[in-house]
Amino acid sequence: EIVLTQSPATLSLSPGERATLSCRASQSVSTYLAWYQQKPGQAPRLLIYDASNRATGIPARFSGSGSGTDFTLTISSLEPEDFAIYYCQQRNNWPVTFGPGTKVDIK
Amino acid sequence: QVQLQQWGAGLLKPSETLSRTCAVYGGSFSNYYWSWIRQPPGKGLEWIGEINHSGSTNYNPSLKRRVSISVDTSKNQFSLKLSSVTAADTAVYYCARVFGGAHRYEGHWGQGTLVTVSS
Numbered sequence: 001e002i003v004l005t006q007s008p009a010t011l012s013l014s015p016g017e018r019a020t021l022s023c024r025a026s027q028s029v030s031t032y033l034a035w036y037q038q039k040p041g042q043a044p045r046l047l048i049y050d051a052s053n054r055a056t057g058i059p060a061r062f063s064g065s066g067s068g069t070d071f072t073l074t075i076s077s078l079e080p081e082d083f084a085i086y087y088c089q090q091r092n093n094w095p096v097t098f099g100p101g102t103k104v105d106i107k
Numbered sequence: 108q109v110q111l112q113q114w115g116a117g118l119l120k121p122s123e124t125l126s127r128t129c130a131v132y133g134g135s136f137s138n139y140y141w142s143w144i145r146q147p148p149g150k151g152l153e154w155i156g157e158i159n160h161s162g163s164t165n166y167n168p169s170l171k172r173r174v175s176i177s178v179d180t181s182k183n184q185f186s187l188k189l190s191s192v193t194a195a196d197t198a199v200y201y202c203a204r205v206f207g208g209a210h211r212y213e214g215h216w217g218q219g220t221l222v223t224v225s226s
Contacts, residue, residue: 036213091211094168095169096154
């Protein structure tokens with residue numbers, strides 16, 4: 001099973017700042033990695049798939065990069081609605097696995 | 108716009124079988140895989156398994172002995188059964204539409220439902 005590790009566990013930032021979230025895989029997942037955003041009481045929402053492709057309707061301030069074992073989600077300038085938990089997911093190997101999440105909260 | 112609506116018992120006793128059905132409204136049913144994911148209260152996400160319209164399934168090995176996912180294409184529904192539940196199966200259960208080819212992703216999620224296992 002591929003283990004995904006996310007860092008940091010919590011990121012405290014102010015609106016307008018840049019957020020950089022990391023996801024590391026225990027072995028290569030090529031580019032088959034996604035990022036999801038989850039707000040309290042809501043279902044997760046797909047932001048990025050195949051490491052760098054934005055899902056439909058996702059603002060351009062969200063970008064993803066990486067391949068192999070190291071991936072990054074960047075939010076260029078945080079909006080108030082971006083404070084949430086972010087999960088990475090790999091779809092290269094069975095079983096599908098998720099990282100433990102990074103919480104982005106307001107500083 | 109696709110909508111996913113699930114139902115099933117919200118409170119189970121240990122050793123019972125969890126059953127949930129997810130109905131898909133809007134959009135194509137046959138062109139996608141459909142998956143189940145769960146999230147224990149205050150914790151992260153766990154992928155349970157997926158199915159396509161032909162009944163082809165993939166399961167998480169950690170649950171494989173207890174889980175079964177089925178599909179009813181005549182009703183645009185898919186279902187989850189998880190046997191011999193324990194308190195560790197208490198979670199919010201989500202159904203989702205999966206898009207893509209060999210490497211696919213949960214592109215649209217239904218609103219989750221809390222299932223509690225308690226004696």
